[in-house]
Amino acid sequence: MNKGNMKAQQSQEAILNALLYLMEIDEYPFITISQIASHANVSRVTFYRNFESKEAVxxxxxxxxxxxxxxxxxxxxxxxxxxxxxxxxxxxxxxxxxxxxxxxxxxxxxxxxxxxxxxxxxxxxxxxxxxxxxxxxxxxxxxxxxxxxxxxxxxxxxxxxxxxxxxxxxxxxxxxxxxxxxxxxxxx
Amino acid sequence: MNKGNMKAQQSQEAILNALLYLMEIDEYPFITISQIASHANVSRVTFYRNFESKEAVxxxxxxxxxxxxxxxxxxxxxxxxxxxxxxxxxxxxxxxxxxxxxxxxxxxxxxxxxxxxxxxxxxxxxxxxxxxxxxxxxxxxxxxxxxxxxxxxxxxxxxxxxxxxxxxxxxxxxxxxxxxxxxxxxxx
Structure with missing residues (x-):
């Protein structure tokens, strides 16, 4: 796996974990991409580079x-x-x-x-x-x-x-x- | 059925039909109460007097x-x-x-x-x-x-x-x- 791929995979995992964490405390429809990105410690740009939507996560x-x-x-x-x-x-x-x-x-x-x-x-x-x-x-x-x-x-x-x-x-x-x-x- | 009840039933039917009409042309999550009320020819107040949400309709x-x-x-x-x-x-x-x-x-x-x-x-x-x-x-x-x-x-x-x-x-x-x-x- 090259460095770029590894980085993408790390971001994806962080984003998934952030969404699952947020789903424990809030209802899914009200969770925003900004919230997910913030909890995953990534930018919104990084979110959208990896996923097109919450559902895709x-x-x-x-x-x-x-x-x-x-x-x-x-x-x-x-x-x-x-x-x-x-x-x-x-x-x-x-x-x-x-x-x-x-x-x-x-x-x-x-x-x-x-x-x-x-x-x-x-x-x-x-x-x-x-x-x-x-x-x-x-x-x-x-x-x-x-x-x-x-x-x-x-x-x-x-x-x-x-x-x-x-x-x-x-x-x-x-x-x-x-x-x-x-x-x-x-x-x- | 008294006049008030009949009126309520008419409003409810108009609201239901408006929502079903809107669901034919738009996705459910994006339909607003204002749109439904407007298509049903009722006020938002009338909507909320009859239903607490879209789902209730x-x-x-x-x-x-x-x-x-x-x-x-x-x-x-x-x-x-x-x-x-x-x-x-x-x-x-x-x-x-x-x-x-x-x-x-x-x-x-x-x-x-x-x-x-x-x-x-x-x-x-x-x-x-x-x-x-x-x-x-x-x-x-x-x-x-x-x-x-x-x-x-x-x-x-x-x-x-x-x-x-x-x-x-x-x-x-x-x-x-x-x-x-x-x-x-x-x-x-």
């Missing part, structure tokens, strides 16, 4: 989280709910302070949208058998329902008192079993 | 939609996905212009959150058998997963060309069947 962190997820997801042999829950809940709980801030500020979609697109792309590349089995419309619907289920589960559990991957997995799984039962009673 | 419409949903939901004999999809997709498609504006502006949570609370309350009152069968934590998890599934499905289908309740029901059902299959392959 959060997206940098989100991209890293998605990248970590996908790199493991891509090596999963079986795409079942047990493996997905294990992986997803681990990543959420590892970054729980960040995800709490997203949920509190109704910004979880900043994660969900690119995450959905990344999973779609990853599956298109690595899991050809899924695309042979189902047409794309059906596959997207399965992904939407699954994503939504996880999203609302996370929204309702992120403020749990000692959240644990094991507890979340057990809860998610139990709910899924009941949904299966309801579904099997639904006239087709 | 949207919530009035949302409350009506939820009320309509719950009044039918409460009479459903069987809570299965077929009946829920029929009812929910009908109400979304009847109000599709409104829901498109919510989705475009990342405001669907303004509907989802009170809707979830209303369903929870309605079931607590009318469906004692559910609460005997499952403890409250489990029931909330089932509701979260279901809500999330419907929410993401709607986000991904609201801009379909010629959306139809029948098509949405078929798509949702098909995806649910596949999720059941994946789930039955998941080690418990």
């Amino acid at each position: 959060l997206k940098l962190k989100i991209q890293k989280i998605i990248h970590d997820y996908i790199s493991i997801h891509g090596r999963l042999e079986h795409l079942n709910f047990n493996n997905i829950s294990e992986l997803l809940f681990n990543i959420i709980i590892e970054n729980i302070v960040f995800f709490k801030l997203l949920v509190e500020n109704k910004l979880l979609y900043l994660f969900t949208e690119p995450f959905y697109e990344s999973i779609l792309a990853e599956n298109q590349i690595h899991r050809a058998y899924l695309w042979e089995q189902y047409d794309q419309r059906v596959f997207k619907n399965v992904l939407s329902l699954t994503f939504g289920g996880y999203e609302q589960f996370i929204i309702h559990h992120i403020f749990d008192e000692n959240p644990s991957v094991e507890q979340w997995k057990a809860d998610f799984n139990e709910a899924l079993q009941i949904i299966n039962q309801i579904n099997s009673q639904t006239p087709q | 949207l919530k009035l419409k949302i409350q009506k939609i939820i009320h309509d949903y719950i009044s039918i939901h409460g009479r459903l004999e069987h809570l299965n996905f077929n009946n829920i999809s029929e009812l929910l997709f009908n109400i979304i498609i009847e109000n599709i212009v409104f829901f498109k504006l919510l989705v475009e502006n990342k405001l669907l949570y303004l509907f989802t959150e009170p809707f979830y609370e209303s369903i929870l309350a309605e079931n607590q009152i009318h469906r004692a058998y559910l609460w005997e069968q499952y403890d409250q934590r489990v029931f909330k998890n089932v509701l979260s997963l279901t809500f999330g599934g419907y929410e993401q499905f709607i986000i991904h289908h609201i801009f379909d060309e010629n959306p139809s309740v029948e098509q949405w029901k078929a798509d949702f059902n098909e995806a649910l069947q596949i999720i059941n299959q994946i789930n039955s392959q998941t080690p418990q």
Whole structure:
């Protein structure tokens, strides 16, 4: 890494930390770029050299989280709910302070949208058998329902008192079993 | 209804319509109360006599939609996905212009959150058998997963060309069947 890149990375990290710090004490819409720059000890010019907006700062962190997820997801042999829950809940709980801030500020979609697109792309590349089995419309619907289920589960559990991957997995799984039962009673 | 109430209702409707009109041409965060009042042909004082914020205007419409949903939901004999999809997709498609504006502006949570609370309350009152069968934590998890599934499905289908309740029901059902299959392959 050259000196310029290292400097940019340092500024980006300082800016991200400043924004996350400010989000702990103020509501997201009211945080200004000047405040962030000041807390990060950088100029407004430096802010805008690195990011086009507040949202772009959060997206940098989100991209890293998605990248970590996908790199493991891509090596999963079986795409079942047990493996997905294990992986997803681990990543959420590892970054729980960040995800709490997203949920509190109704910004979880900043994660969900690119995450959905990344999973779609990853599956298109690595899991050809899924695309042979189902047409794309059906596959997207399965992904939407699954994503939504996880999203609302996370929204309702992120403020749990000692959240644990094991507890979340057990809860998610139990709910899924009941949904299966309801579904099997639904006239087709 | 007395004259004062009728006047208030007229103002509220004019304000709601003005906000929805403005949301068609501008992004929600940039719409001001003065703009809304001016388009509704009311004063800012009248606006604030009726609503405390822009969000409160949207919530009035949302409350009506939820009320309509719950009044039918409460009479459903069987809570299965077929009946829920029929009812929910009908109400979304009847109000599709409104829901498109919510989705475009990342405001669907303004509907989802009170809707979830209303369903929870309605079931607590009318469906004692559910609460005997499952403890409250489990029931909330089932509701979260279901809500999330419907929410993401709607986000991904609201801009379909010629959306139809029948098509949405078929798509949702098909995806649910596949999720059941994946789930039955998941080690418990």
